[in-house]
Amino acid sequence: MPITKDQWADIEKELSGYFGQVKLVLEGRVLTLKKEFFNENRLCIVVYIDGKWCPAWSNEKSEQFDPITHRVWCESKKRIYPHKRKAELEKRLGKRAARKYFPGLDKTLSYWMPCFMSFRTMKGVLNKQTGLELVSIGYTTSSTSTTAEGGTVESET
Numbered sequence: 001m002p003i004t005k006d007q008w009a010d011i012e013k014e015l016s017g018y019f020g021q022v023k024l025v026l027e028g029r030v031l032t033l034k035k036e037f038f039n040e041n042r043l044c045i046v047v048y049i050d051g052k053w054c055p056a057w058s059n060e061k062s063e064q065f066d067p068i069t070h071r072v073w074c075e076s077k078k079r080i081y082p083h084k085r086k087a088e089l090e091k092r093l094g095k096r097a098a099r100k101y102f103p104g105l106d107k108t109l110s111y112w113m114p115c116f117m118s119f120r121t122m123k124g125v126l127n128k129q130t131g132l133e134l135v136s137i138g139y140t141t142s143s144t145s146t147t148a149e150g151g152t153v154e155s156e157t
Contacts, residue, residue: 029049
C-alpha cells in the first residue's frame with residue numbers, strides 16, 4: 001500500500017529533529033532513513049539499504065554495484081569544467097576552438113550519495129518508487145523477558 005499524505009507528514013515530523021529513524025520496504029529490501037551528522041555542524045538524512053551502505057554500491061563499474069542505489073539515493077552532478085573555467089576558455093580560444101581542444105567542456109559527472117540534505121528532496125526521490133511501504137516510524141527496541149513458566153517473550157516498543 002503506498003504511503004499516504006498523513007504518513008508522509010508523520011515521517012517528516014520524525015526526521016525534522018536532531019535524531020530520527022523511519023523504516024520502509026521497497027521490493028523486499030528494508031530502507032532505513034536516519035537523521036545523522038554529515039559534517040561537524042550539518043545534519044542529513046541517510047538512506048541505509050538492509051541496515052548498511054557501501055559507496056561501491058552506486059558505482060556501475062564495481063562488482064558490488066546495486067541498482068537500487070540509483071533509485072533511492074541522492075544523485076549529485078558535477079561539471080568537469082566549472083562555468084568560470086569554461087567561460088574563460090571560450091573567451092580566450094573562441095567557442096569553436098574551445099570545443100575542439102576540450103571535448104569534455106560541457107560534460108558532467110553523476111554520482112549517488114546516501115545523504116539527503118532536505119526532507120523535500122528525499123521525499124521527491126522516494127515518491128517516484130512504486131511499491132514503497134511504511135514499516136515503522138521512530139526508534140524501536142526489542143527486549144526479551146522470561147515468563148513465570150520459563151518461556152521467553154519478545155516485545156517491541
